[in-house]
Amino acid sequence: MNREQISRIAHAEHPIKAPLDDDSVRRLLDRALPRGDERVLDLGCGGGEWLLRALDSRPRVHAEGVDVSEDALAQAREGAERLGLQDRLVLHQREAAEFSSPQPFDLVLSVAATHAFGGLLPTLAAARKHLAPGGRVLIGDGFWEREPSPAAVEMLGDFADLATTVDRVVAEGWIPVDGHVSTRQELDAYEWACWGTLASWALDHPADPDSAQVRETAHTRYSEWLHAYRESWGFVTLVLRRTS
Numbered sequence: 001m002n003r004e005q006i007s008r009i010a011h012a013e014h015p016i017k018a019p020l021d022d023d024s025v026r027r028l029l030d031r032a033l034p035r036g037d038e039r040v041l042d043l044g045c046g047g048g049e050w051l052l053r054a055l056d057s058r059p060r061v062h063a064e065g066v067d068v069s070e071d072a073l074a075q076a077r078e079g080a081e082r083l084g085l086q087d088r089l090v091l092h093q094r095e096a097a098e099f100s101s102p103q104p105f106d107l108v109l110s111v112a113a114t115h116a117f118g119g120l121l122p123t124l125a126a127a128r129k130h131l132a133p134g135g136r137v138l139i140g141d142g143f144w145e146r147e148p149s150p151a152a153v154e155m156l157g158d159f160a161d162l163a164t165t166v167d168r169v170v171a172e173g174w175i176p177v178d179g180h181v182s183t184r185q186e187l188d189a190y191e192w193a194c195w196g197t198l199a200s201w202a203l204d205h206p207a208d209p210d211s212a213q214v215r216e217t218a219h220t221r222y223s224e225w226l227h228a229y230r231e232s233w234g235f236v237t238l239v240l241r242r243t244s
């Protein structure tokens with residue numbers, strides 16, 4: 001089973017591929033889409049959950065999603081068809097950094113996908129190029145709540161603490177107009193949902209040739225989370241506007 005298939009199973013119970021619950025996602029979208037007729041771009045959209053939720057509750061919003069994963073985009077397409085949103089959603093299978101559009105967007109989203117650009121600030125620089133005047137960015141990325149172990153840094157990459165993270169964003173000319181720091185409950189619920197769902201799938205499919213691999217993956221991920229980064233890693237999602 002490849003990485004994408006494993007990711008699809010792992011996120012079956014938590015389709016937002018980041019540690020935010022449904023209320024947090026709803027509240028952030030409300031802040032990011034004040035008019036209800038915006039053009040929205042999601043860089044690293046995955047299964048398109050943020051876009052589907054934005055479109056489903058706002059009949060005048062139009063959206064485009066970019067992702068490299070064929071499997072994730074197929075999920076986004078299925079979701080749009082299921083909800084009758086396909087006429088307002090365009091999906092692009094492409095490197096996010098290579099995406100270009102003749103028209104700017106009122107909201108650029110990128111949640112848990114900053115690795116596509118090499119970090120938070122390069123992602124914001126890319127988002128800015130797509131942004132219409134007066135537009136907003138909704139961006140989610142990790143930060144260190146506590147001093148990380150070398151194993152945590154090796155596994156997740158190099159982040160800053162929350163204050164430094166926001167300072168760096170502000171220094172680039174962005175103004176946070178809202179934000180959400182994932183709670184302990186959201187962080188834990190995300191990990192339990194992903195790795196518990198994988199473990200359950202392995203137990204429910206004992207005869208599947210991939211069962212042992214999936215069970216081993218679930219075990220490894222639990223272990224990495226609990227031993228290496230649960231105590232140190234946090235996640236922040238910001239709604240940003242430009243100073244000018």
Ligand SMILES: C[S@@+](CC[C@H](N)C(=O)[O-])C[C@H]1O[C@@H](n2cnc3c(N)ncnc32)[C@H](O)[C@@H]1O
Binds near residue numbers: 044046066095096112
């Ligand atoms: C953790 S998921 C987040 C998905 C979505 N933003 C969400 O919150 O549900 C990260 C996504 O980024 C995509 N991705 C990674 N590198 C990328 C790249 N270079 N260009 C476009 N998408 C990329 C992955 O395929 C994956 O779907």
